[in-house]
Amino acid sequence: MREERESKWWEGFYREDVVGESGQIVRKRKSVNLGLLSAVPTKRIALRQLAAILADINDANYRPRSTVTFRGFVKKYRELKMPTKKGTTQRGYEVNLRKHFLPAFGDMQLSEIDTETVQAFLNLKVAEGYAFDTLKNLKWGLSSVFSAAVKYGYVKSNPIRSAELPPEGIREEAKLPSAAELELLIASLPEPLSTAVWLVAVTCIRPEELAFKWSDLDVGKRQLWIIRAVNRGKLHTPKYHRSNRPIQLTEADVERLLAMKQRMKAGDDDWMFPHSRKTGPMVHEQIMGRLVQPVARKLGLPHITWRLLRHWGTTLMVESHVPLKAAQQRLGHSRPDILLKYYTHVLDESAEFAATTLSSKLSGKAAKEADPKTNSPAIGSQTAARKKQWVM
Numbered sequence: 001m002r003e004e005r006e007s008k009w010w011e012g013f014y015r016e017d018v019v020g021e022s023g024q025i026v027r028k029r030k031s032v033n034l035g036l037l038s039a040v041p042t043k044r045i046a047l048r049q050l051a052a053i054l055a056d057i058n059d060a061n062y063r064p065r066s067t068v069t070f071r072g073f074v075k076k077y078r079e080l081k082m083p084t085k086k087g088t089t090q091r092g093y094e095v096n097l098r099k100h101f102l103p104a105f106g107d108m109q110l111s112e113i114d115t116e117t118v119q120a121f122l123n124l125k126v127a128e129g130y131a132f133d134t135l136k137n138l139k140w141g142l143s144s145v146f147s148a149a150v151k152y153g154y155v156k157s158n159p160i161r162s163a164e165l166p167p168e169g170i171r172e173e174a175k176l177p178s179a180a181e182l183e184l185l186i187a188s189l190p191e192p193l194s195t196a197v198w199l200v201a202v203t204c205i206r207p208e209e210l211a212f213k214w215s216d217l218d219v220g221k222r223q224l225w226i227i228r229a230v231n232r233g234k235l236h237t238p239k240y241h242r243s244n245r246p247i248q249l250t251e252a253d254v255e256r257l258l259a260m261k262q263r264m265k266a267g268d269d270d271w272m273f274p275h276s277r278k279t280g281p282m283v284h285e286q287i288m289g290r291l292v293q294p295v296a297r298k299l300g301l302p303h304i305t306w307r308l309l310r311h312w313g314t315t316l317m318v319e320s321h322v323p324l325k326a327a328q329q330r331l332g333h334s335r336p337d338i339l340l341k342y343y344t345h346v347l348d349e350s351a352e353f354a355a356t357t358l359s360s361k362l363s364g365k366a367a368k369e370a371d372p373k374t375n376s377p378a379i380g381s382q383t384a385a386r387k388k389q390w391v392m
């Protein structure tokens with residue numbers, strides 16, 4: 001029993017095996033407050049309190065707790081897990097590690113970070129005004145770190161999974177350009193940028209998948225094969241796909257591509273959309289803001305992005321009742337629900353059709369046919385007549 005300033009409490013002592021930073025198991029002496037004497041009046045009750053705390057440690061399946069800090073494990077995470085992710089994912093995770101995770105959790109032990117701590121972290125980011133998509137990326141990234149920690153035996157469970165995100169705020173839907181506006185933009189751009197913008201719109205591919213070589217075009221089958229992708233000049237496999245996928249083209253599409261190949265005097269091993277030095281594919285991250293959007297603004301068109309071009313093509317496919325599986329394969333999505341949730345917009349024609357379909361069902365015809373004496377619909381009079389017959 002301990003006593004200080006007229007307060008008495010029970011203190012328990014035990015030894016626990018922990019895994020140190022170097023990976024070696026070390027036995028450490030621990031102490032724990034078992035409660036005030038007023039709440040725990042006897043030593044027997046205090047021992048019961050201590051036994052409950054030691055239940056996990058005394059279990060036959062107990063594994064020593066790791067004392068590695070978040071910062072210490074991040075070093076291992078960068079070595080073991082980061083190389084297995086795509087370049088775009090690596091870059092996003094690295095930004096979040098440096099800017100958000102390490103300042104918040106760097107000196108904390110992994111085993112000390114629980115769901116309450118993570119929830120407080122996310123709530124703080126909400127208060128700082130971060131967008132919902134940023135919060136979602138923070139949760140995914142932090143969950144990835146702890147999933148690896150569970151996999152490698154540093155912690156028992158992932159505390160991030162139980163943390164909650166706030167309700168998504170109001171999202172203003174981007175305005176889709178019309179087909180005529182896109183044609184005007186494409187006609188105003190120089191080659192091969194003009195064809196690159198056209199190709200993303202009609203195939204719904206990701207801009208990083210513009211890393212085509214002319215050998216990827218199968219003229220006979222009218223297919224353009226997505227074999228590689230590029231991010232910040234580094235080539236990698238396409239996102240979410242373990243194997244290559246073909247994009248079906250029309251005869252007119254193939255003719256347009258072949259005409260550009262002839263103008264470029266390109267061979268099969270050349271890049272379809274090369275950068276200025278022609279030793280690799282174009283840097284799509286730069287050309288949209290530098291070359292495409294200024295032309296779009298000059299023409300008075302909506303704000304154009306690579307993502308918006310994919311949305312435009314996806315929306316037209318859904319509106320035209322293209323089978324969902326075919327649209328999913330064209331976009332390269334792992335699941336069909338992603339297409340409907342994030343990539344489709346409601347076109348004016350469909351909105352008008354929906355309004356007409358519903359409004360016509362309540363057009364006021366029943367009111368016009370109402371019985372002038374009872375000021376009720378004729379069908380009501382017929383029902384009343386039936387009731388009188390039943391009474392008779």
